[in-house]
Amino acid sequence: MFPIPLTQLAQLVLSDAQAAGLRIATAESCTGGLVAACLTEIAGSSAVVDAGFVTYSNEAKRDMLNVPGDLIADAGAVSEPVARAMAEGAINNSRADISVSITGVAGPGGGTPMKPVGLVHFASARRGGRILHDSHRFGDIGRHEVRMKSLEVALTMLLARVAD
Known part of the structure; x- marks a missing residue:
């Protein structure tokens, strides 16, 4: 179902997380659960994915994630503050130790000059630790490609958090 390199990366995330005794939660918007x-395409993922x-x-x-409505209204759903709040909400509403969140504009529509198609914000939280943020401007490369690159x-990001 997924390209082999992504499946191999997911397998590495799972094996490293399991070795470290860590559980994972995801909070996804533009990727729709990808x-x-x-992660769950791989047998045995239930030992890690919460x-x-x-x-x-x-x-x-x-x-679902307790992202404040005023934060969304002020910063917009596609923003660093909302990505951070989503990652924190995933930790607070699960038994996971680490989380990743994704919010962006996959296209083909929905972009603005300030938030163009292909802009995606990511965040990762670790229970009791700091929340990391990253963003990418993939460009208007097509909805599928924006989602695959976001995946x-x-x-x-999850792999780095497991080692963190």
């Missing part, structure tokens, strides 16, 4: 799906939140709407971000960044 990170959780890629929860996956697909929070496509602003209301879901608020209701790769998210898995890479």
Whole structure:
């Protein structure tokens, strides 16, 4: 289902997390659950994956991850503060030790001059630790490609957090 390099990266995330005794949660918007799906495509992933939140709407971000509505209104759903709040919400609403969140504009529409198609914000939280942020401007390369590149960044971010 997923390209071999992404499946291999997911396997590495799972094996390293299991060796470290860590559980993972995902909080996804523009990827619609692709990170959780890629991880759970692998047999034995239940030893590591605790929860996956697909929070496509602003209301879901608020209701499932406790992202403050005023934060979404002020910063916009596609923003560093919301990505950070999503990652924190995934930790607080699960038994996971580490989380990754993704919020962006996959396209083909929905972009603005300030938040163009291909802009994606990522965050990763570790229970009791700091929240890391990253963002990428993939460009208007097509919805599928933005989502696949976002999946790769998210898995890479998780792998780094496991070692953190």
